[in-house]
Amino acid sequence: AQTVTQSQPEMSVQEAETVTLSCTYDTSENNYYLFWYKQPPSRQMILVIRQEAYKQQNATENRFSVNFQKAAKSFSLKISDSQLGDTAMYFCAFMKGGGSEKLVFGKGTKLTVNP
């Protein structure tokens, strides 16, 4: 079975600064995907970024980037130029390869961006 661990229950950052959220996972699968989801107070989960395990290049989406270390089973999220709207719960998630598979989530990190 796969497990996802987020060791930082809460974090805070000043507006315009950079913050990194940590995630580690455990799996025996060779083909899989990793995700970061954002959950604002509206409760709706929003996909932030996705990484295919077979790709060595780290995924980036505007101010969001990941540091994917496959051997170490580590998948951290870096948010640059933090904005007040980034305040939310962030969940790291794992999916086995093939698509249409269930997501396995970590317990989340509550991020607060301070003005």
Next chain:
Amino acid sequence: GAGVSQSPSNKVTEKGKDVELRCDPISGHTALYWYRQSLGQGLEFLIYFQGNSAPDKSGLPSDRFSAERTGGSVSTLTIQRTQQEDSAVYLCASSLRGKTEAFFGQGTRLTVV
């Protein structure tokens, strides 16, 4: 509709009553998932539908929980004889077959008193 729709948004029920939660996925999405989010916890997988079939129902916590999907579209999650530990946010997601991006609804917050 533009996104995944769930109803009701909030539900308060008395212990022992049955409840039904509804999920209307994005049109054309054949894959549908139910997750449960308890206070302070991550999302816990409950059940997965591909069309009207449920190839993976391994996450249903007890036989009080059941789900169905009709016409390859709307799904209903039913909890019988609710208990206080069933209090949580129930989230539904849908995706295109074979695709990795899941789109989530805003969830139903269930409170059992």
